Amino acid sequence: MPIPKVRCPQCGKTVEYLVSNPNRPFCSERCKMIDLGAWASDQYAIAGKSQEADDTLELTPDEAMPFDAVLPSKPQ
Numbered sequence: 001m002p003i004p005k006v007r008c009p010q011c012g013k014t015v016e017y018l019v020s021n022p023n024r025p026f027c028s029e030r031c032k033m034i035d036l037g038a039w040a041s042d043q044y045a046i047a048g049k050s051q052e053a054d055d056t057l058e059l060t061p062d063e064a065m066p067f068d069a070v071l072p073s074k075p076q
């Protein structure tokens with residue numbers, strides 16, 4: 001049974017449309033987040049809300065950690 005393939009809406013790369021792929025129809029989580037981020041920005045800009053943006057930040061601890069590591073530790 002052939003695996004259906006779709007094009008990533010973000011980068012146009014051909015990706016296998018697997019049910020087990022949580023990022024479908026995107027090729028990767030990166031493309032998914034970029035697309036969702038762009039969509040959310042438009043939506044929240046219209047709605048005038050900023051609360052949801054905080055939730056998005058919490059979803060990416062990997063990006064927050066290196067940023068945190070760069071910060072110098074404050075002396076007591």
Ligand SMILES: [Zn+2]
Nearest residue numbers: 008011027031
């Ligand atoms: Zn992609």
